[in-house]
Amino acid sequence: MRLRPFSWKDILFLSGLFLCGLILTAGLYLFSKNGQYVRITIDGAEYGTYSLDEDQRIPVEQDGSMINVVRIEDGTARMEQATCPDGLCMRQGAISREQQTIVCLPHKLVVEVCGTHEKEYDTVSQ
Amino acid sequence: MKRNMTQSASSAGGFVKRVPYLGMALALALICSYVEALIPLPIGIPGIKLGLTNIVIVVVLYLGDVRDGVCVSVARVLLAGFFFGNLYSILYSMAGAMLSLIVMEGLRRTGQLHLISVSAAGGVAHNVGQFLVAALVVENYRILYYLPVLFLAGMLTGVLIGLVACEILRHLPQQLISVLTDSKRE
Numbered sequence: 001m002r003l004r005p006f007s008w009k010d011i012l013f014l015s016g017l018f019l020c021g022l023i024l025t026a027g028l029y030l031f032s033k034n035g036q037y038v039r040i041t042i043d044g045a046e047y048g049t050y051s052l053d054e055d056q057r058i059p060v061e062q063d064g065s066m067i068n069v070v071r072i073e074d075g076t077a078r079m080e081q082a083t084c085p086d087g088l089c090m091r092q093g094a095i096s097r098e099q100q101t102i103v104c105l106p107h108k109l110v111v112e113v114c115g116t117h118e119k120e121y122d123t124v125s126q
Numbered sequence: 127m128k129r130n131m132t133q134s135a136s137s138a139g140g141f142v143k144r145v146p147y148l149g150m151a152l153a154l155a156l157i158c159s160y161v162e163a164l165i166p167l168p169i170g171i172p173g174i175k176l177g178l179t180n181i182v183i184v185v186v187l188y189l190g191d192v193r194d195g196v197c198v199s200v201a202r203v204l205l206a207g208f209f210f211g212n213l214y215s216i217l218y219s220m221a222g223a224m225l226s227l228i229v230m231e232g233l234r235r236t237g238q239l240h241l242i243s244v245s246a247a248g249g250v251a252h253n254v255g256q257f258l259v260a261a262l263v264v265e266n267y268r269i270l271y272y273l274p275v276l277f278l279a280g281m282l283t284g285v286l287i288g289l290v291a292c293e294i295l296r297h298l299p300q301q302l303i304s305v306l307t308d309s310k311r312e
Binding site: 005043108 | 188214237238239240241242243246247250260263264271272273274275277278281285292295296
């Protein structure tokens with residue numbers, strides 16, 4: 001089968017696409033700051049907020065059974081344990097900057113880093 | 127009116143001829159889904175996959191037309207969801223697959239871009255679509271943070287998928303290609 005040859009249009013298109021990705025990345029990284037505390041939500045409902053300054057181990061319970069364990073250490077938070085089938089949340093690493101999140105989709109659990117002042121980026125970024 | 131009827135009748139006939147090949151494509155796409163479910167990428171970011179299935183979808187889109195792509199894609203998402211996933215994964219996949227198909231078909235129709243560019247845009251669209259639905263389900267727009275990662279990953283995998291699809295289209299037997307493309311024009 002004959003296909004259209006690769007041309008300068010493609011180079012232009014692909015670099016444009018790549019640039020969009022870079023701008024998105026740069027935009028979100030540049031405007032992030034070190035957070036003060038983490039907020040844990042389950043299915044959109046707040047479970048609790050915890051300071052990033054003190055090292056702690058936070059067991060998250062749902063319906064009486066423990067589903068996740070969040071560990072705060074040296075100002076960063078990470079998922080230490082999880083009962084979800086894929087365990088992807090444990091591999092998302094440690095977070096410390098504002099707006100960073102760890103998501104456990106099977107449990108609809110979100111760990112999110114917040115700053116001192118709550119800014120509503122949501123309506124702007126939509 | 128009469129003309130319309132004969133047209134739709136003959137295109138339905140063309141579709142029937144293509145069904146075995148679409149079935150084969152669906153089987154291939156499902157195998158790709160299975161292989162992908164077996165080897166998750168050790169990156170730890172949900173939503174980042176190689177997207178092997180998209181090879182099949184891109185090839186079908188280029189050999190047949192957008193209807194073939196939609197048929198194979200919808201069937202693939204539903205079946206793969208029932209086999210290897212759950213209701214939510216069907217939701218995410220469907221959003222990604224449909225957005226990706228729309229974008230790829232739109233770009234392909236312009237006739238200006240190479241398959242690799244089309245596939246790269248499709249990969250980005252796939253991830254963005256999936257991401258938007260995930261953001262709605264979790265009801266937390268802060269996971270916006272992942273969007274750039276997904277965007278770039280989608281582009282990278284899209285280019286790779288495009289390269290593979292290109293080679294497949296180049297080496298597919300002419301016989302198979304003419305069955306698909308002739309029945310399309312009938």
